[in-house]
Amino acid sequence: xxxxxxxxxxxxxxxxxxxxxxxxxxxxxxxxxxxxxxxxxxxxxxxxxxxxxxxxxxxxxxxxxxxxxxxxxxxxxxxxxxxxxxxxxxxxxxxxxxxxxxxxxxxxxxxxxxxxxxxxxxxxxxxxxxxxxxxxxxxxxxxxxxxxxxxxxxxxxxxxxxxxxxxxxxxxxxxxxxxxxxxxxxxxxxxxxxxxxxxxxxxxxxxxxxxxxxxxxxxxxxxxxxxxxxxxxxxxxxxxxxxxxxxx
Ligand SMILES: NC(=O)c1ccc[n+]([C@@H]2O[C@H](COP(=O)([O-])OP(=O)(O)OC[C@H]3O[C@@H](n4cnc5c(N)ncnc54)[C@H](OP(=O)(O)O)[C@@H]3O)[C@@H](O)[C@H]2O)c1
Numbered sequence: 617x618x619x620x621x622x623x624x625x626x627x628x629x630x631x632x633x634x635x636x637x638x639x640x641x642x643x644x645x646x647x648x649x650x651x652x653x654x655x656x657x658x659x660x661x662x663x664x665x666x667x668x669x670x671x672x673x674x675x676x677x678x679x680x681x682x683x684x685x686x687x688x689x690x691x692x693x694x695x696x697x698x699x700x701x702x703x704x705x706x707x708x709x710x711x712x713x714x715x716x717x718x719x720x721x722x723x724x725x726x727x728x729x730x731x732x733x734x735x736x737x738x739x740x741x742x743x744x745x746x747x748x749x750x751x752x753x754x755x756x757x758x759x760x761x762x763x764x765x766x767x768x769x770x771x772x773x774x775x776x777x778x779x780x781x782x783x784x785x786x787x788x789x790x791x792x793x794x795x796x797x798x799x800x801x802x803x804x805x806x807x808x809x810x811x812x813x814x815x816x817x818x819x820x821x822x823x824x825x826x827x828x829x830x831x832x833x834x835x836x837x838x839x840x841x842x843x844x845x846x847x848x849x850x851x852x853x854x855x856x857x858x859x860x861x862x863x864x
Contacts, residue, residue: 631782684726753811769833780851
């Protein structure tokens with residue numbers, strides 16, 4: 617098949633490209649640094665010529681709620697319209713578990729806008745809600761790090777390995793549209809503060825972590841709200857496996 621991956625240079629997009637190419641598919645890589653911009657639509661029609669399916673694994677710059685919703689809304693609308701013109705038969709969206717139960721987070725409101733446009737859009741679709749990735753904890757702690765000190769919310773998560781979610785996206789993109797897919801998660805629950813501490817240890821970084829609910833992850837995200845629902849698909853790689861492999 618000929619499959620386009622939007623966000624092809626990103627954490628999950630690049631791994632999805634690799635999985636698809638390993639399985640013999642022809643992959644079109646979409647990202648601004650590769651000359652295709654989903655905000656302006658530049659290069660998009662050419663990129664989608666002859667494409668059967670599209671995986672959307674782009675992300676949005678961290679900003680406020682309104683701008684995030686506008687970014688994901690514009691990129692998704694442009695992508696879906698170009699897919700319709702090109703006769704693409706399957707749109708696969710990488711989303712996040714639990715976003716419909718949490719009001720406050722700006723990124724989540726953008727993801728809800730993506731989901732709304734995809735479900736109401738012209739192209740048959742599959743939405744894949746994933747839990748946080750194994751590298752999420754150290755990444756979000758890194759956003760606040762100053763002089764060796766970082767704040768981080770003590771979220772309860774059930775993280776998934778980046779390589780595992782990429783395999784699942786590649787598998788789904790090569791099949792029929794399925795509508796809303798079951799939640800996809802890793803095998804074990806974890807405390808985000810502990811994950812960040814252990815990841816930094818493996819990476820040889822000394823960072824003092826201060827648990828708090830005062831940052832972008834509010835107390836409405838405490839408890840079970842980020843955990844996968846019943847009948848979730850559980851990917852195999854544990855957080856410990858990922859650490860043992862070097863936390864990359
Ligand atoms: N982090 C988590 O734990 C987690 C969990 C579940 C789901 N997710 C979702 O997973 C998705 C992917 O996350 P990620 O961490 O893999 O993202 P990432 O590493 O930040 O990569 C984002 C990709 O999107 C591309 N991109 C951004 N804006 C674009 C535009 N206007 N036009 C074309 N390409 C654009 C970037 O390339 P250029 O900069 O070259 O354009 C890059 O390839 C996100 O939507 C996120 O919500 C994340």
